[in-house]
Amino acid sequence: LQMLMTNTFGQAFYATAEELTQEALTLHAEATTDAEWALKAAVYAREKGYMRSQPILALAHLAKAVPRGEFENAFAAIIKTPKDLAEFASSIRRLRKGEGGRRIKRTAGEWLKARLTPYWAVKYGADREKGRYSLRDLLCVYHPKFGKPEPTVDWLMGRDEKEQSWPSAIVAFELLKTITGDEAKIA
Secondary structure, eight states: OOOHHHOOOBBBBBBBBHHHHHOOOOOOOHHHGGGHHHHHHHHHHTTTOOOOHHHHHHHHHHTTTTTTTHHHHHHHHOOHHHHHHHHHHHHHHHHHHTOOOHHHHHHHHHHHHHOOOOOHHHHHOOOOOOOOOOHHHHHHHHOOOSOOOOOHHHHHHHHOOOGGGHOOOOOHHHHHHOOSSSHHHHH
């Protein structure tokens, strides 16, 4: 719990970033011996300690080790934004060499389906830093099943050219790209 609440992956005056990362990975691996407690500690660190990266890495480590239902509940408590989901997906990719598992894909897909908003589509869209997942990438990896056409997803994937079906936030974002002049942009 102390590591979840205080540890960082960045350089510190007493240790290098590599040393801190290796120590965290070792502790997360050891935590699988009492996976249910470790998962509760990760949720606590995220919700009460306002920590982000360590609980996400803990969730990735514990995904196979905890019973059904507990992982899904912890996932919703730890993963708050598409940036969190992208970090989780990167952790899974590194820890499991690309092997995500059906439970992870289903859980992440349901999370995306329940929470996807036009605001997130604009903010986390398709642009990304090298080696990081964009929201479009996450949709391709986790395949949420929407059941009906989803204009926000169609826009993100570049499949929808019909502006009349786009949510108003996306219409405004696309309009902003074409407007010149600061006064018009502000309006």
